[in-house]
Amino acid sequence: xxxLAERYGLETPEKLVTRLVKRLRQHAFWDIVLVFLPxxxxxxxxxxxxxxxxxxxxxxxxxxxxxxxxxxxxxLIHRYQSALPSLRLAAHLIDERAGATDRFITLSTIEPSxxxxxxxxxxxxxxxxxxxxxxxxxxxxxxxxxSFYRSVLGALVFxxxxxxxxxxxxxxxAPRTVPERLREIAxxxxxxxxxxxxxxxxxxxxAKMEDVNGAREEKQAAVQEMQKKIEQExxxxxxxxxxxxxxxxxxxxxxxxxxxxxxxxxxxxxDGGGGGGIQSNLPEKGKGETKSSSGSGDGKGEVxxxxxxxxxxxxxxxxxxxxxxxEKNQQKVGEGKGDRPDASKADGDKTQEISGKTxxxxxxxxxxxxxxxxxxxxAPPAERxxxxxxxxxxxxxxxxxxxxxxxxxxxxDSKGTTSGTKDSKSNRVGPKLPVSNVPLPAHLPDAPTEKQxxxxxxxxxxx
Amino acid sequence: MSExxxxxxxxxxxxxxxxxxxxVQKIIVGHEDVIRKVLIAxxxxxxxxxxxxxxxxxxxxxxxxxxxxxxxxxxIQFTPDLMPSDIVGTQVLTEESGRREFQFxxxxxxxxxxxADEINRATPKTQSAVLEAMxxxxxxxxxxxxxxxSPFMVLATQNPIELEGTYPLPExxxxxxxxxxxxxxxxxxxxxxxxxxxxxTESAAIAKVLPDDSGQLVSAMKHLLRQVLIAxxxxxxxxxxxxxxxxxxxxxxxxAAPVKQYLRFGSSPRGAQSAILGAKGNALAEGRxxxxxxxxxxxxxxxxxxxxxLNFQAEAENVNSDQILSEVIKQLPxx
Numbered sequence: 001x002x003x004l005a006e007r008y009g010l011e012t013p014e015k016l017v018t019r020l021v022k023r024l025r026q027h028a029f030w031d032i033v034l035v036f037l038p039x040x041x042x043x044x045x046x047x048x049x050x051x052x053x054x055x056x057x058x059x060x061x062x063x064x065x066x067x068x069x070x071x072x073x074x075x076l077i078h079r080y081q082s083a084l085p086s087l088r089l090a091a092h093l094i095d096e097r098a099g100a101t102d103r104f105i106t107l108s109t110i111e112p113s114x115x116x117x118x119x120x121x122x123x124x125x126x127x128x129x130x131x132x133x134x135x136x137x138x139x140x141x142x143x144x145x146x147s148f149y150r151s152v153l154g155a156l157v158f159x160x161x162x163x164x165x166x167x168x169x170x171x172x173x174a175p176r177t178v179p180e181r182l183r184e185i186a187x188x189x190x191x192x193x194x195x196x197x198x199x200x201x202x203x204x205x206x207a208k209m210e211d212v213n214g215a216r217e218e219k220q221a222a223v224q225e226m227q228k229k230i231e232q233e234x235x236x237x238x239x240x241x242x243x244x245x246x247x248x249x250x251x252x253x254x255x256x257x258x259x260x261x262x263x264x265x266x267x268x269x270x271d272g273g274g275g276g277g278i279q280s281n282l283p284e285k286g287k288g289e290t291k292s293s294s295g296s297g298d299g300k301g302e303v304x305x306x307x308x309x310x311x312x313x314x315x316x317x318x319x320x321x322x323x324x325x326x327e328k329n330q331q332k333v334g335e336g337k338g339d340r341p342d343a344s345k346a347d348g349d350k351t352q353e354i355s356g357k358t359x360x361x362x363x364x365x366x367x368x369x370x371x372x373x374x375x376x377x378x379a380p381p382a383e384r385x386x387x388x389x390x391x392x393x394x395x396x397x398x399x400x401x402x403x404x405x406x407x408x409x410x411x412x413d414s415k416g417t418t419s420g421t422k423d424s425k426s427n428r429v430g431p432k433l434p435v436s437n438v439p440l441p442a443h444l445p446d447a448p449t450e451k452q453x454x455x456x457x458x459x460x461x462x463x
Numbered sequence: 464m465s466e467x468x469x470x471x472x473x474x475x476x477x478x479x480x481x482x483x484x485x486x487v488q489k490i491i492v493g494h495e496d497v498i499r500k501v502l503i504a505x506x507x508x509x510x511x512x513x514x515x516x517x518x519x520x521x522x523x524x525x526x527x528x529x530x531x532x533x534x535x536x537x538x539i540q541f542t543p544d545l546m547p548s549d550i551v552g553t554q555v556l557t558e559e560s561g562r563r564e565f566q567f568x569x570x571x572x573x574x575x576x577x578x579a580d581e582i583n584r585a586t587p588k589t590q591s592a593v594l595e596a597m598x599x600x601x602x603x604x605x606x607x608x609x610x611x612x613s614p615f616m617v618l619a620t621q622n623p624i625e626l627e628g629t630y631p632l633p634e635x636x637x638x639x640x641x642x643x644x645x646x647x648x649x650x651x652x653x654x655x656x657x658x659x660x661x662x663x664t665e666s667a668a669i670a671k672v673l674p675d676d677s678g679q680l681v682s683a684m685k686h687l688l689r690q691v692l693i694a695x696x697x698x699x700x701x702x703x704x705x706x707x708x709x710x711x712x713x714x715x716x717x718x719a720a721p722v723k724q725y726l727r728f729g730s731s732p733r734g735a736q737s738a739i740l741g742a743k744g745n746a747l748a749e750g751r752x753x754x755x756x757x758x759x760x761x762x763x764x765x766x767x768x769x770x771x772x773l774n775f776q777a778e779a780e781n782v783n784s785d786q787i788l789s790e791v792i793k794q795l796p797x798x
Binding site: 088089110111116 | 473690691692693694695696697751752753754755756757797798
């Protein structure tokens with residue numbers, strides 16, 4: 001066989017099979033690379049677009065890139081190993097090409113030590129006779145597989161869909177805070193040489209808006225100043241892209257103008273961990289700011305009714321806004337479960353709602369007027385008492401007052417005379433109320449106090 | 464001449480084989496495939512079951528083959544009253560020089576080629592008497608074993624019609640046949656040739672191909688047949704093929720639909736042995752020293768058709784083993 005091979009200047013059958021295996025391995029490698037190349041390119045394009053569009057941060061971009069590369073490498077290696085052509089496949093292909101009736105497959109797979117040398121030698125020489133019929137480069141050229149075309153098509157479709165969906169997704173994007181939007185616009189502006197200064201100013205404004213300690217008036221002034229600048233720039237600007245960008249900045253600033261003190265509020269919202277759409281309409285720590293509620297009318301009524309109930313139970317109106325916010329959330333959840341009150345109950349709620357609302361408004365006013373009357377939360381009971389020189393009459397801060405009617409006063413009332421004891425006599429002439437331990441009505445500062453009979457067990461103490 | 468000294472080259476094997484074929488074909492018209500497979504079975508050391516309607520030349524084929532081989536030939540006509548002793552032989556009381564003693568009188572099984580004509584007409588007891596001879600190449604009479612001559616081959620025939628009063632061969636006995644060959648009616652051209660040869664005055668004579676003392680040569684040819692190279696992927700193909708005939712797939716394998724539907728039992732390992740040896744014989748007959756996939760596919764039908772047991776549904780729907788095997792081959796990939 002060797003002699004024959006030398007005569008033809010060819011290699012041995014086994015070498016031919018090995019060479020074909022190498023070539024088929026290269027084919028397999030290119031097959032896999034070409035299948036993965038289009039999706040990889042599209043993936044890089046999509047991630048870069050998302051990054052440049054500000055959809056993802058730099059860290060996410062890097063992590064995504066590393067993960068994608070690692071994943072693709074792992075898949076490539078796995079697919080390559082599974083797609084590696086075997087010796088028998090290569091031999092089979094040569095047999096088919098040369099019409100060698102399985103001579104090459106027998107030669108390349110048989111264990112030489114287990115067979116008769118004479119027969120093996122004969123088989124080798126027979127196979128060598130078929131060698132001139134096979135030219136590896138000519139007979140086994142690389143051809144693009146159908147999977148590559150499918151991959152290209154799939155990647156193109158994906159890229160097109162991505163392009164179509166990106167603006168839609170942009171509109172669906174969750175509303176971001178004004179400073180974030182300003183920063184994003186500033187980032188875009190920074191890329192344009194003529195707008196770098198404006199970008200820097202927007203960045204500064206965003207930082208200022210996020211400053212919790214900054215005064216609200218200052219922020220509003222800064223926003224308005226920036227709005228003016230942008231308007232001026234818009235007038236000067238000739239390029240459409242730049243004008244659009246300035247328009248975006250203007251609309252963002254308009255949003256900021258409509259949300260006074262938004263920086264602090266948004267920060268609080270995020271701290272609260274999901275305040276949802278409900279905003280408290282209670283005064284915040286004496287500021288007495290009112291906010292609109294995004295909940296339904298029923299919900300609102302229920303919330304205010306609940307709050308007035310709390311007040312009846314003796315809670316202060318200047319409570320912790322966070323706590324109140326939580327209560328509101330719970331209320332919202334209850335509402336979501338479909339726990340609807342019946343009609344009669346609704347009527348009752350309505351009256352409670354009205355009283356609650358008026359109560360709330362008054363509380364707001366009180367909050368504004370008496371900002372110093374905050375009750376120290378968690379303080380010992382002694383601190384809840386007014387100190388000498390402080391406002392109040394030695395009573396409990398924020399306490400509600402009940403005019404206690406003693407038996408003799410009740411008797412006098414029935415006779416038509418009032419006892420002239422205590423300061424209640426002069427200015428607190430209220431309607432005669434039934435004596436019971438029913439919950440007190442909401443505390444109204446200007447409303448006349450109720451009269452209650454003193455419970456028997458406290459009679460001795462109060463006297 | 465010692466056995467070690469006789470070596471047969473593949474080319475020599477092919478020449479002898481082709482001469483044998485040619486000699487038999489002097490008498491038998493057509494049936495080239497049957498003749499080739501009978502010869503392959505002979506050199507592979509197996510036995511053949513020939514099935515065909517009467518008058519197709521089965522008996523003549525066997526006779527012609529034995530004449531061409533130049534080996535001893537005996538014919539046993541199986542009938543319902545045939546006894547085992549009629550086949551294997553018996554002890555006969557003899558008197559010699561005043562001494563009486565039992566002497567073993569050999570039956571017709573003691574021949575190189577035995578024709579068991581219409582084997583399905585004998586009782587199972589008699590049929591089973593042939594079993595030991597076929598498998599062990601020996602017979603036991605009154606506790607004494609007698610070795611049969613080598614080469615030894617049983618060529619049984621059976622008639623697929625006229626089944627009344629017959630005893631179909633049990634699966635165990637069928638499994639001992641290397642090949643089951645179907646003898647088909649001749650084509651018009653073949654029939655014309657048969658008539659020409661048999662109705663005229665001329666009669667062809669068969670020449671002996673093998674020498675008188677052909678035992679060692681046949682052994683050497685048998686040895687060469689077993690040396691033929693077979694690639695592991697082709698062996699694996701045979702294994703998968705035989706395994707695919709199992710109606711209940713082992714190792715979680717799922718059998719092909721016709722196998723599941725029509726087979727009661729799949730082939731035994733003897734089926735795989737027959738397929739590989741038959742493929743080797745076919746390769747040598749074609750002048751090759753290695754087995755190809757085509758060799759396997761040529762012999763897989765005669766090697767497996769009597770080893771797969773059809774169920775009632777297959778018989779009711781007139782589905783035969785060859786149809787199922789062709790489906791299996793079609794569905795099984797080579798690599």
